[in-house]
Amino acid sequence: MNEGLYGMRAVAERTGLKAPSIRMWEKRYGAVVPERTETNRRVYRSEDVERLSLMKKLTDRGHAISRIAHLGLESLQTLLNESLGSEIPGGGDGGGQPRRKVGIVSAGPAEMLDDMDLFEADVVGKAESLEMAAKDPEFPKLDLLIVEAEALFPETISSLRNVVQACDAKLSLVVYRFASSKTVTALAKAIVGVRLVKAPLTDIQLRRECLVLLNSLRGGEANPAVRQAGPIPERLYEADQLARLSRISSTIECECPQHMAELLKALSAFEKYSAECEDRNAEDALMHAFLHRTTAQVRRTMEEALRHLIHSEGLKLD
Structure with missing residues:
Protein backbone atom coordinates (compact mmCIF):
# COMPACT_ATOMS: atom_id res chain seq x y z
CA MET A 1 0.00 0.00 0.00
CA ASN A 2 1.24 3.49 -0.84
CA GLU A 3 2.65 5.65 1.94
CA GLY A 4 -0.01 7.91 3.42
CA LEU A 5 -2.89 5.63 2.44
CA TYR A 6 -4.89 3.61 4.97
CA GLY A 7 -7.13 0.57 4.64
CA MET A 8 -10.58 0.32 6.22
CA ARG A 9 -9.35 -1.44 9.37
CA ALA A 10 -6.68 1.19 10.01
CA VAL A 11 -9.17 4.00 9.47
CA ALA A 12 -11.65 2.42 11.87
CA GLU A 13 -8.93 2.11 14.54
CA ARG A 14 -7.76 5.72 14.11
CA THR A 15 -11.20 7.34 14.02
CA GLY A 16 -13.22 5.18 16.42
CA LEU A 17 -15.82 4.62 13.70
CA LYS A 18 -17.07 1.19 12.65
CA ALA A 19 -16.66 0.12 9.04
CA PRO A 20 -20.45 0.13 8.33
CA SER A 21 -20.65 3.73 9.56
CA ILE A 22 -17.76 4.81 7.34
CA ARG A 23 -19.31 3.18 4.28
CA MET A 24 -22.73 4.68 5.09
CA TRP A 25 -21.26 8.16 5.51
CA GLU A 26 -19.55 7.81 2.14
CA LYS A 27 -22.55 6.51 0.24
CA ARG A 28 -25.29 8.61 1.78
CA TYR A 29 -23.53 11.89 2.56
CA GLY A 30 -20.31 11.94 0.52
CA ALA A 31 -18.34 12.59 3.70
CA VAL A 32 -15.15 11.25 2.08
CA VAL A 33 -14.26 9.85 -1.34
CA PRO A 34 -11.71 7.04 -0.94
CA GLU A 35 -9.35 5.87 -3.62
CA ARG A 36 -9.49 2.29 -4.89
CA THR A 37 -6.77 -0.32 -5.28
CA GLU A 38 -6.45 -2.58 -8.31
CA THR A 39 -8.59 -5.12 -6.44
CA ASN A 40 -11.23 -2.41 -5.76
CA ARG A 41 -10.51 -2.12 -2.03
CA ARG A 42 -11.00 1.26 -0.39
CA VAL A 43 -7.93 3.24 0.71
CA TYR A 44 -8.04 6.57 2.50
CA ARG A 45 -5.70 9.56 2.58
CA SER A 46 -4.52 11.19 5.79
CA GLU A 47 -6.94 14.05 5.14
CA ASP A 48 -9.83 11.57 4.92
CA VAL A 49 -8.86 10.06 8.26
CA GLU A 50 -8.68 13.51 9.84
CA ARG A 51 -12.09 14.46 8.42
CA LEU A 52 -13.70 11.27 9.71
CA SER A 53 -12.14 11.75 13.15
CA LEU A 54 -13.52 15.28 13.41
CA MET A 55 -16.96 14.21 12.21
CA LYS A 56 -17.01 11.36 14.73
CA LYS A 57 -16.25 13.80 17.56
CA LEU A 58 -18.93 16.18 16.36
CA THR A 59 -21.64 13.53 16.00
CA ASP A 60 -20.75 12.30 19.50
CA ARG A 61 -21.68 15.81 20.66
CA GLY A 62 -25.06 15.77 18.96
CA HIS A 63 -24.32 17.18 15.50
CA ALA A 64 -26.22 15.48 12.67
CA ILE A 65 -23.88 13.95 10.10
CA SER A 66 -26.15 15.22 7.31
CA ARG A 67 -25.35 18.79 8.38
CA ILE A 68 -21.58 18.53 8.65
CA ALA A 69 -20.53 16.00 5.99
CA HIS A 70 -19.99 18.72 3.36
CA LEU A 71 -17.76 20.91 5.57
CA GLY A 72 -14.03 21.27 4.99
CA LEU A 73 -11.35 20.43 7.55
CA GLU A 74 -11.02 23.98 8.83
CA SER A 75 -14.79 24.38 9.26
CA LEU A 76 -15.06 21.03 11.02
CA GLN A 77 -12.29 21.95 13.45
CA THR A 78 -13.86 25.36 14.13
CA LEU A 79 -17.22 23.76 14.82
CA LEU A 80 -15.62 21.24 17.17
CA ASN A 81 -13.82 24.01 19.05
CA GLU A 82 -17.11 25.87 19.44
CA SER A 83 -18.85 22.72 20.67
CA LEU A 84 -16.10 22.01 23.21
CA GLY A 85 -16.24 25.60 24.39
CA SER A 86 -20.01 25.77 24.73
CA GLU A 87 -20.37 22.34 26.39
CA ILE A 88 -23.96 22.13 25.13
CA PRO A 89 -25.01 18.64 23.96
CA GLY A 90 -26.80 18.60 20.64
CA GLY A 91 -25.28 21.93 19.59
CA GLY A 92 -25.42 20.89 15.95
CA ASP A 93 -29.21 21.30 15.97
CA GLY A 94 -29.14 24.38 18.14
CA GLY A 95 -31.80 22.89 20.38
CA GLY A 96 -29.70 21.24 23.09
CA GLN A 97 -31.30 17.85 22.43
CA PRO A 98 -29.50 14.94 24.13
CA ARG A 99 -28.54 11.88 22.12
CA ARG A 100 -31.02 9.08 22.62
CA LYS A 101 -30.15 5.70 24.14
CA VAL A 102 -31.07 2.60 22.17
CA GLY A 103 -30.96 -1.07 23.16
CA ILE A 104 -31.08 -4.05 20.78
CA VAL A 105 -32.37 -7.54 21.56
CA SER A 106 -31.53 -9.88 18.69
CA ALA A 107 -30.11 -13.37 18.31
CA GLY A 108 -28.84 -12.50 14.83
CA PRO A 109 -26.55 -9.79 13.46
CA ALA A 110 -27.92 -6.24 13.46
CA GLU A 111 -25.07 -4.50 11.66
CA MET A 112 -27.20 -1.73 10.25
CA LEU A 113 -28.35 -0.74 13.72
CA ASP A 114 -24.73 -0.33 14.83
CA ASP A 115 -24.67 2.90 12.84
CA MET A 116 -26.86 4.90 15.18
CA ASP A 117 -24.96 8.15 14.47
CA LEU A 118 -27.44 8.56 11.63
CA PHE A 119 -30.23 8.62 14.19
CA GLU A 120 -28.46 11.00 16.61
CA ALA A 121 -28.56 8.10 19.08
CA ASP A 122 -26.21 5.58 20.66
CA VAL A 123 -26.55 1.82 21.10
CA VAL A 124 -25.86 1.39 24.81
CA GLY A 125 -27.06 -2.17 25.38
CA LYS A 126 -27.36 -5.47 23.51
CA ALA A 127 -28.76 -8.88 24.38
CA GLU A 128 -29.45 -12.07 22.45
CA SER A 129 -32.91 -12.63 23.92
CA LEU A 130 -35.56 -10.94 26.05
CA GLU A 131 -34.81 -13.38 28.87
CA MET A 132 -31.11 -12.43 28.84
CA ALA A 133 -31.94 -8.73 28.78
CA ALA A 134 -34.29 -9.11 31.73
CA LYS A 135 -31.67 -10.99 33.78
CA ASP A 136 -28.85 -8.56 32.98
CA PRO A 137 -28.52 -6.21 35.99
CA GLU A 138 -26.41 -3.83 33.93
CA PHE A 139 -28.81 -3.52 31.00
CA PRO A 140 -29.18 0.27 30.80
CA LYS A 141 -32.14 2.62 30.82
CA LEU A 142 -33.37 3.23 27.27
CA ASP A 143 -35.30 5.65 25.12
CA LEU A 144 -35.91 3.02 22.43
CA LEU A 145 -35.83 -0.78 22.67
CA ILE A 146 -35.51 -2.70 19.38
CA VAL A 147 -36.41 -6.39 19.41
CA GLU A 148 -35.91 -8.75 16.48
CA ALA A 149 -37.85 -12.00 16.91
CA GLU A 150 -38.42 -14.93 14.59
CA ALA A 151 -41.84 -15.58 16.16
CA LEU A 152 -44.14 -14.06 18.77
CA PHE A 153 -45.99 -16.21 21.29
CA PRO A 154 -48.42 -15.37 24.13
CA GLU A 155 -45.53 -15.67 26.61
CA THR A 156 -43.61 -13.03 24.63
CA ILE A 157 -45.96 -10.43 26.06
CA SER A 158 -44.81 -10.88 29.66
CA SER A 159 -41.15 -11.22 28.62
CA LEU A 160 -41.26 -7.98 26.64
CA ARG A 161 -43.16 -6.19 29.40
CA ASN A 162 -40.49 -7.20 31.93
CA VAL A 163 -37.68 -5.80 29.78
CA VAL A 164 -39.56 -2.60 28.96
CA GLN A 165 -40.19 -1.99 32.66
CA ALA A 166 -36.64 -2.91 33.69
CA CYS A 167 -34.97 -0.56 31.20
CA ASP A 168 -37.74 2.05 31.44
CA ALA A 169 -37.99 2.14 27.63
CA LYS A 170 -40.15 4.99 26.40
CA LEU A 171 -40.81 3.24 23.07
CA SER A 172 -40.17 -0.21 21.67
CA LEU A 173 -39.98 -1.58 18.13
CA VAL A 174 -40.67 -5.30 17.62
CA VAL A 175 -39.73 -6.79 14.25
CA TYR A 176 -41.11 -10.31 13.82
CA ARG A 177 -41.65 -12.92 11.10
CA PHE A 178 -44.38 -15.16 12.46
CA ALA A 179 -47.24 -14.56 14.91
CA SER A 180 -50.96 -15.10 15.16
CA SER A 181 -53.15 -12.03 14.77
CA LYS A 182 -54.46 -12.69 18.28
CA THR A 183 -50.95 -12.49 19.76
CA VAL A 184 -50.10 -9.34 17.80
CA THR A 185 -53.28 -7.61 18.94
CA ALA A 186 -52.76 -8.65 22.56
CA LEU A 187 -49.16 -7.46 22.59
CA ALA A 188 -50.08 -4.09 21.06
CA LYS A 189 -52.73 -3.56 23.76
CA ALA A 190 -50.60 -4.82 26.65
CA ILE A 191 -47.53 -2.60 26.21
CA VAL A 192 -47.69 1.16 25.85
CA GLY A 193 -45.48 2.62 23.14
CA VAL A 194 -44.82 -0.63 21.27
CA ARG A 195 -44.68 -0.71 17.47
CA LEU A 196 -44.97 -4.06 15.70
CA VAL A 197 -43.55 -4.51 12.20
CA LYS A 198 -43.60 -7.72 10.16
CA ALA A 199 -40.31 -8.88 8.64
CA PRO A 200 -38.53 -9.06 6.31
CA LEU A 201 -37.41 -5.42 6.22
CA THR A 202 -34.74 -3.78 4.13
CA ASP A 203 -32.12 -1.61 5.86
CA ILE A 204 -33.94 1.47 4.54
CA GLN A 205 -37.28 0.33 5.98
CA LEU A 206 -35.76 -0.54 9.36
CA ARG A 207 -33.95 2.78 9.46
CA ARG A 208 -37.21 4.56 8.69
CA GLU A 209 -39.05 2.84 11.53
CA CYS A 210 -36.31 3.96 13.93
CA LEU A 211 -36.34 7.52 12.60
CA VAL A 212 -40.11 7.80 13.01
CA LEU A 213 -39.96 6.60 16.62
CA LEU A 214 -36.95 8.70 17.61
CA ASN A 215 -38.54 11.75 16.00
CA SER A 216 -41.62 11.29 18.19
CA LEU A 217 -39.38 11.27 21.27
CA ARG A 218 -38.09 14.69 20.22
CA GLY A 219 -41.61 16.03 20.11
CA GLY A 220 -42.17 15.44 16.40
CA GLU A 221 -45.70 14.73 15.23
CA ALA A 222 -46.65 11.85 13.00
CA ASN A 223 -49.76 11.31 10.93
CA PRO A 224 -52.17 8.85 12.63
CA ALA A 225 -51.59 6.43 9.75
CA VAL A 226 -47.90 6.37 10.67
CA ARG A 227 -48.53 5.92 14.39
CA GLN A 228 -50.77 2.90 13.75
CA ALA A 229 -49.26 -0.12 15.48
CA GLY A 230 -50.55 -2.86 13.17
CA PRO A 231 -48.47 -4.33 10.34
CA ILE A 232 -48.77 -3.40 6.67
CA PRO A 233 -51.61 -5.51 5.17
CA GLU A 234 -50.39 -8.42 3.09
CA ARG A 235 -51.24 -8.63 -0.60
CA LEU A 236 -54.28 -10.70 -1.62
CA TYR A 237 -53.17 -10.98 -5.26
CA GLU A 238 -49.75 -11.57 -6.76
Missing part, protein backbone atom coordinates in the same frame (compact mmCIF):
# COMPACT_ATOMS: atom_id res chain seq x y z
CA ALA A 239 -48.54 -9.90 -9.95
CA ASP A 240 -49.08 -13.02 -12.07
CA GLN A 241 -52.68 -13.31 -10.86
CA LEU A 242 -53.39 -9.70 -11.87
CA ALA A 243 -51.82 -10.36 -15.26
CA ARG A 244 -54.07 -13.40 -15.79
CA LEU A 245 -57.09 -11.38 -14.71
CA SER A 246 -56.33 -8.78 -17.39
CA ARG A 247 -56.39 -11.51 -20.04
CA ILE A 248 -59.52 -13.18 -18.69
CA SER A 249 -61.53 -9.98 -18.41
CA SER A 250 -60.93 -9.14 -22.07
CA THR A 251 -63.22 -12.03 -23.03
CA ILE A 252 -66.25 -10.67 -21.17
CA GLU A 253 -68.30 -7.54 -21.76
CA CYS A 254 -67.57 -5.97 -18.36
CA GLU A 255 -64.10 -4.42 -18.30
CA CYS A 256 -64.15 -3.53 -14.59
CA PRO A 257 -61.90 -6.46 -13.57
CA GLN A 258 -59.31 -5.40 -16.15
CA HIS A 259 -59.33 -1.77 -15.00
CA MET A 260 -59.12 -2.78 -11.34
CA ALA A 261 -56.21 -5.12 -12.08
CA GLU A 262 -54.33 -2.24 -13.73
CA LEU A 263 -55.06 0.06 -10.79
CA LEU A 264 -53.76 -2.56 -8.38
CA LYS A 265 -50.57 -3.00 -10.41
CA ALA A 266 -49.94 0.76 -10.17
CA LEU A 267 -50.73 0.88 -6.44
CA SER A 268 -48.46 -2.09 -5.73
CA ALA A 269 -45.64 -0.48 -7.70
CA PHE A 270 -45.93 2.79 -5.78
CA GLU A 271 -46.24 0.94 -2.48
CA LYS A 272 -42.94 -0.80 -3.21
CA TYR A 273 -41.33 2.46 -4.31
CA SER A 274 -42.41 4.39 -1.20
CA ALA A 275 -41.19 1.54 1.01
CA GLU A 276 -37.72 1.54 -0.57
CA CYS A 277 -37.23 5.27 -1.24
CA GLU A 278 -34.26 6.51 0.83
CA ASP A 279 -34.80 9.05 3.61
CA ARG A 280 -32.55 12.09 3.96
CA ASN A 281 -33.82 12.98 7.44
CA ALA A 282 -36.61 12.38 9.94
CA GLU A 283 -39.05 14.51 7.94
CA ASP A 284 -38.46 12.35 4.86
CA ALA A 285 -38.95 9.22 6.94
CA LEU A 286 -42.30 10.46 8.24
CA MET A 287 -43.51 11.41 4.77
CA HIS A 288 -42.46 8.11 3.17
CA ALA A 289 -43.88 6.09 6.07
CA PHE A 290 -47.21 7.88 5.64
CA LEU A 291 -47.22 7.32 1.86
CA HIS A 292 -46.28 3.66 2.24
CA ARG A 293 -48.92 2.83 4.84
CA THR A 294 -51.66 4.87 3.13
CA THR A 295 -50.96 3.25 -0.25
CA ALA A 296 -50.97 -0.21 1.34
CA GLN A 297 -54.34 0.48 2.98
CA VAL A 298 -55.84 1.72 -0.30
CA ARG A 299 -54.38 -1.29 -2.12
CA ARG A 300 -55.98 -3.66 0.40
CA THR A 301 -59.37 -1.94 0.04
CA MET A 302 -59.16 -2.27 -3.75
CA GLU A 303 -58.13 -5.93 -3.44
CA GLU A 304 -61.20 -6.67 -1.34
CA ALA A 305 -63.39 -4.90 -3.89
CA LEU A 306 -61.75 -6.93 -6.67
CA ARG A 307 -62.36 -10.15 -4.76
CA HIS A 308 -66.05 -9.29 -4.53
CA LEU A 309 -66.15 -8.49 -8.26
CA ILE A 310 -64.40 -11.74 -9.20
CA HIS A 311 -66.94 -13.68 -7.16
CA SER A 312 -69.86 -11.79 -8.74
CA GLU A 313 -68.58 -12.40 -12.27
CA GLY A 314 -67.74 -16.03 -11.57
CA LEU A 315 -64.13 -15.58 -12.73
CA LYS A 316 -61.39 -18.12 -11.99
CA LEU A 317 -57.74 -17.11 -11.48
CA ASP A 318 -56.29 -20.57 -10.78
